[in-house]
Every structure is written in structure tokens, then in C-alpha cells.
Amino acid sequence: MPIADDFDIDDFVRRVLAEDLGAGGDVTSNATIAADARFSASINCREAIVVAGLDVAAAFFRTLDPEVQTKILVGDGQPAGAGTVLMRLDGKARAMLAAERSALNTLQHLSGVATLTRRYVDAIEGTSATLLDTRKTVPGLRVLDKYAARMGGAHNHRMRLDDGLLIKDNHVAVCGGVAPAVRAARAANVGLPVQVEVDRLDQIEPALAAGADRLLLDNMDVMTLKRAVSLVAGRVPLEASGGVNLDTIRGIAETGVDYISVGRLTQSAPAVDIGLDYTLRRSAE
Structure with a gap:
């Protein structure tokens, strides 16, 4: 299911990365990680969740490393138990570290909205009522918040x-x-x-x-x-x-x-626990 026909994911990713990287970029990774180092990584959920935002998360890594390999293993809107691997990545270590926080922040928030929404949907199962979200969304995240609510079943x-x-x-x-x-x-x-x-x-x-x-x-x-x-x-x-x-x-x-x-679907949903685990793979030839 598309996020929205008029949603510019590339523009969103650029703005979020600019907020995090500033003018100097990831100075810590640049100072400690070799320029040719490569990582393999997995994004894992550490609690039971409903997934939303994996394509957006992958876009952060692709923006900083166009050659990164990503494999999404669970579709948005699907439940995932604690310990489930949601995505695997392989690419430049510095780029992956620089994109990590922005990707995880977005994925944790959107999956939090979807997870809470699914709890409300389950609570009214068997009745004739339909769950709706509202305009009580994080400023600037209206399209993504409402996408996540749809992934949760609203x-x-x-x-x-x-x-x-x-x-x-x-x-x-x-x-x-x-x-x-x-x-x-x-x-x-x-x-x-x-x-x-x-x-x-x-x-x-x-x-x-x-x-x-x-x-x-x-x-x-x-x-x-x-x-x-x-x-x-x-x-x-x-x-x-x-x-x-x-x-x-x-x-x-x-x-x-x-x-x-229900306004709290998007207004008050807690972020879920999702992490990124790295393995130093090799240096570029």
C-alpha cells in the first residue's frame, strides 16, 4: 500500500538527515571508522510489534550509500514477534552509521503508531464499528503517521x-x-x-x-x-x-x-523497541 501518491520520500529523507548530520556530518564515525570499511547489519525488533516504515528506513541508507544492499524481510502492516529480523543490510560502514539514528527513529515511531492502532482494532473486533484516526499527528509527519495508522488497521x-x-x-x-x-x-x-x-x-x-x-x-x-x-x-x-x-x-x-x-493513535503512541546490530564484514578492495 503506497504511503501517498504525492508524498516525496526523497525530500523527507534529505530533510531528516540534514537535521541530524548538520554541516560537518558524522564526525565520530569519520574519525574512528576507516573510509573503506563495510558493515553487514540486521534491523531487529526487540518486542512484539506491527511493522510500519521499512521502506522509509531503507531510503535513509540508500541516500548515503546508493550501492547499499537492503533486504526487507517483513512487510508493513504485518505482526513481528520479539527477535524478528526485519531487514538486512550490507554496505559502507560510515554511511550506515550516519543513517542509523534517522532510520531507526522513523521506523520506531511509525511502528509504534501501527502497533497501538492494531490493539484498538483488535479491541473492537466483531462489532460493526470502524476505527478512524484524526489530525492529531506530529507536525510535519501527517502523511507518515496516517500511513502507519492504516498499517495498524485503522x-x-x-x-x-x-x-x-x-x-x-x-x-x-x-x-x-x-x-x-x-x-x-x-x-x-x-x-x-x-x-x-x-x-x-x-x-x-x-x-x-x-x-x-x-x-x-x-x-x-x-x-x-x-x-x-x-x-x-x-x-x-x-x-x-x-x-x-x-x-x-x-x-x-x-x-x-x-x-x-481516536486521536491518541497518532498523538500518543510510544515508540517501539527496534535495534540495529552490526558485523564488520570486510574492507573494500
């Missing part, structure tokens, strides 16, 4: 503000109510379905009467969500959001909502 919500019309509570406050906000959005005729956030049951009928295509049920407890599902009775899709964690998501899913959005 579906992407809005990628940007221009690809989904979602009326939130502040929009409602400025417009003077749910119904005026929905009517204004429909009158704008931007060609997108109109979704509106409601946090009270008495906002549901005015929102639907004004033409809302989808409702975001914000910070409602399980009993209120059940009542909302009953009131809407399938007229529009329902998304639950707010206060969702691994302890609460199953009960939320069992209310009958269609979607559950």
Missing part, C-alpha cells in the same frame, strides 16, 4: 482541512447553533458531505433537519451514545469521539455507532 479521517467538512463546537458557537452552522455549510456548496459535532441529544434533530450528512457524537457516555443511535435510527452515519481508550472502546463500539475516532 481508516484515515481527514488528511487536511480541505478534504472534509467537519463543523466543530467552535463553528457552532460562532454560527449561533447547530442548525445555522449546518445550513451555512450546505449553502456554501463545497461539494463535500457535511458532518457536524453534537455533544447533546437535543442537537441531533436540528442537525438532521438542517441537512447534516453525518454526526460526530462528542464526549458522550455509553448510555447517551445508545440513545443517540436509537434516535438517529440509521438516517446518517454516526461517529463517536472523545474519552476513547483501550478500556472504553469496546463498550463504545457495542452501542452501534458506525465509526470511532
Whole structure:
């Protein structure tokens, strides 16, 4: 599955490497490692994970050593147990050391997002609810974070503000109510379905009467969500959001909502433990 059609992986890698290498490059490796030294290496996971970002990690090594040999052994989106070798590499030692931290940082973060996401997906297995991510991503990593969420089994919500019309509570406050906000959005005729956030049951009928295509049920407890599902009775899709964690998501899913959005998938996922082990192979002839 591609990361995104318009994602420039080479530009991303160059910017991350520039941040790490600075103007002087890896002065430690240059001072201690012979210029012709070569390494064989393996990237290993040291805990059970769901993999995401191996192609991106490989790109860091290729950028500093175009002739490096890489072999990816586990596909993105696949589970890997502790001790699994994810990738093997063979190439110039200095280049590999210089690329190591940037490659691992990216791989650990993205696999962390995928691993946490899979836990949420597993928690609602057997229900009719679909897990969504949000725009609560690391600044500058939106495309990669959402890719990792997909690898974990979630579906992407809005990628940007221009690809989904979602009326939130502040929009409602400025417009003077749910119904005026929905009517204004429909009158704008931007060609997108109109979704509106409601946090009270008495906002549901005015929102639907004004033409809302989808409702975001914000910070409602399980009993209120059940009542909302009953009131809407399938007229529009329902998304639950707010206060969702691994302890609460199953009960939320069992209310009958269609979607559950979870910001912490990309906002709070811990990096997973992935390491790079080297073997000094030989010097170049």
C-alpha cells in the first residue's frame, strides 16, 4: 500500500538527515571508522510489534550509500514477534552509521503508531464499528503517521482541512447553533458531505433537519451514545469521539455507532523497541 501518491520520500529523507548530520556530518564515525570499511547489519525488533516504515528506513541508507544492499524481510502492516529480523543490510560502514539514528527513529515511531492502532482494532473486533484516526499527528509527519495508522488497521479521517467538512463546537458557537452552522455549510456548496459535532441529544434533530450528512457524537457516555443511535435510527452515519481508550472502546463500539475516532493513535503512541546490530564484514578492495 503506497504511503501517498504525492508524498516525496526523497525530500523527507534529505530533510531528516540534514537535521541530524548538520554541516560537518558524522564526525565520530569519520574519525574512528576507516573510509573503506563495510558493515553487514540486521534491523531487529526487540518486542512484539506491527511493522510500519521499512521502506522509509531503507531510503535513509540508500541516500548515503546508493550501492547499499537492503533486504526487507517483513512487510508493513504485518505482526513481528520479539527477535524478528526485519531487514538486512550490507554496505559502507560510515554511511550506515550516519543513517542509523534517522532510520531507526522513523521506523520506531511509525511502528509504534501501527502497533497501538492494531490493539484498538483488535479491541473492537466483531462489532460493526470502524476505527478512524484524526489530525492529531506530529507536525510535519501527517502523511507518515496516517500511513502507519492504516498499517495498524485503522481508516484515515481527514488528511487536511480541505478534504472534509467537519463543523466543530467552535463553528457552532460562532454560527449561533447547530442548525445555522449546518445550513451555512450546505449553502456554501463545497461539494463535500457535511458532518457536524453534537455533544447533546437535543442537537441531533436540528442537525438532521438542517441537512447534516453525518454526526460526530462528542464526549458522550455509553448510555447517551445508545440513545443517540436509537434516535438517529440509521438516517446518517454516526461517529463517536472523545474519552476513547483501550478500556472504553469496546463498550463504545457495542452501542452501534458506525465509526470511532481516536486521536491518541497518532498523538500518543510510544515508540517501539527496534535495534540495529552490526558485523564488520570486510574492507573494500
